[in-house]
Amino acid sequence: MFAMGSAPPVFIGAEEVEKHLHRASLLLPALEAALANFSSGSAGGVAQPVRTVVPVHRHGGFLGVMPAYSAADDALTTKLVTFYEHKKDSSVPSHQATVLLFDPRNGSLKAVLDGSVITAKRTAAVSAIATKLLMPPFAEVLCILGAGVQAYSHYDIFTELFTFKEVRIWNRTKEKAVKFANSVNGPVQVCSSAQEAVTGADIIVTVTMATTPILFGDWVKPGAHINAVGASRPDWRELDDELMKNSVLFVDSRDAALTESGDVILSGAEIFAELGEVVKGTKPALPEKTTVFKSLGMAVEDAVAAKFVYDSWSAGN
Numbered sequence: 106m107f108a109m110g111s112a113p114p115v116f117i118g119a120e121e122v123e124k125h126l127h128r129a130s131l132l133l134p135a136l137e138a139a140l141a142n143f144s145s146g147s148a149g150g151v152a153q154p155v156r157t158v159v160p161v162h163r164h165g166g167f168l169g170v171m172p173a174y175s176a177a178d179d180a181l182t183t184k185l186v187t188f189y190e191h192k193k194d195s196s197v198p199s200h201q202a203t204v205l206l207f208d209p210r211n212g213s214l215k216a217v218l219d220g221s222v223i224t225a226k227r228t229a230a231v232s233a234i235a236t237k238l239l240m241p242p243f244a245e246v247l248c249i250l251g252a253g254v255q256a257y258s259h260y261d262i263f264t265e266l267f268t269f270k271e272v273r274i275w276n277r278t279k280e281k282a283v284k285f286a287n288s289v290n291g292p293v294q295v296c297s298s299a300q301e302a303v304t305g306a307d308i309i310v311t312v313t314m315a316t317t318p319i320l321f322g323d324w325v326k327p328g329a330h331i332n333a334v335g336a337s338r339p340d341w342r343e344l345d346d347e348l349m350k351n352s353v354l355f356v357d358s359r360d361a362a363l364t365e366s367g368d369v370i371l372s373g374a375e376i377f378a379e380l381g382e383v384v385k386g387t388k389p390a391l392p393e394k395t396t397v398f399k400s401l402g403m404a405v406e407d408a409v410a411a412k413f414v415y416d417s418w419s420a421g422n
């Protein structure tokens with residue numbers, strides 16, 4: 106099955122990935138470089154098509170295929186990710202992922218890695234990069250809408266990198282928000298409504314499976330920064346039109362946002378810049394304005410994260 110002379114691929118499961126990537130912040134330098142390279146066109150050496158998403162109509166799910174090559178990292182991967190809107194079995198996570206890592210010199214498969222930990226951590230790390238650049242000065246209140254996997258990874262890196270006077274959480278089912286507040290290492294205020302959670306917040310993270318708006322421009326403090334992480338289908342929303350139109354809009358990928366993001370497509374909001382352009386300094390950050398970073402997730406982020414884990418694993422760290 107494997108070419109003569111090439112070793113069989115290794116399997117790096119979730120526990121091992123977690124061990125090598127115990128803090129999402131370990132990825133920050135590689136992700137910043139990858140975002141800048143992605144937004145530099147062919148000169149940046151990133152090859153990454155907009156992902157293919159196959160709907161699994163009968164079961165309310167989707168399969169995403171996310172290939173990328175980053176020349177700067179010499180990393181060649183594809184992630185396969187499933188996400189299910191209506192979970193039939195709540196013991197199964199809504200998102201499950203696997204990353205295949207290839208040897209770019211000859212195409213041999215080197216490793217199969219659990220992709221769920223990578224997805225959680227690289228997404229939160231990219232939101233942290235956006236926040237560092239776009240948040241208002243003296244941000245004191247963090248608000249997280251949603252209490253699933255991404256809520257935990259965002260909480261971890263945000264409280265590692267920034268100092269808050271108050272962290273608030275809201276979830277559609279309050280029990281999950283209470284569980285979140287009781288599980289994390291630090292005080293968290295559980296809010297009974299999204300509006301209560303958002304009012305006066307300086308930084309807002311939306312990490313829900315909502316398909317209609319849960320965050321309204323009317324509630325948002327002028328100058329706040331929003332990381333909009335959910336709603337990755339062209340007919341799904343987390344943010345209302347008012348917020349989308351009255352904020353300065355940053356995206357990870359223009360092509361992806363105009364293909365996949367209901368918040369962008371249906372609101373008709375104008376994209377101001379890709380995050381990579383701000384990292385490079387070719388577009389300003391405008392932290393004094395109300396800013397939205399619409400994150401859809403990019404394959405190159407998985408490529409650099411998988412390479413990081415594989416290199417650490419190979420070095421026996």
Ligand SMILES: NC(=O)C1=CN([C@@H]2O[C@H](COP(=O)(O)OP(=O)(O)OC[C@H]3O[C@@H](n4cnc5c(N)ncnc54)[C@H](O)[C@@H]3O)[C@@H](O)[C@H]2O)C=CC1
Pocket residue numbers: 188198199200224228251252253254255256276277278281312313314315316319334335336337400401402403
């Ligand atoms: N931008 C990116 O790179 C990535 C984005 N995502 C997206 O982030 C979001 C969160 O992902 P996970 O935390 O892994 O999911 P999860 O299933 O672990 O958590 C989702 C949360 O949303 C809540 N929820 C479900 N339906 C809702 C609704 N209709 N209205 C309001 N809340 C609702 C659930 O109670 C749960 O707390 C999803 O939309 C996911 O697709 C996930 C991975 C990467």
Ligand SMILES: O=C(O)C1=NCCCC1
Pocket residue numbers: 169186188200224337401402403
């Ligand atoms: O980037 C990812 O990985 C995902 N993005 C949107 C939803 C599915 C997973």
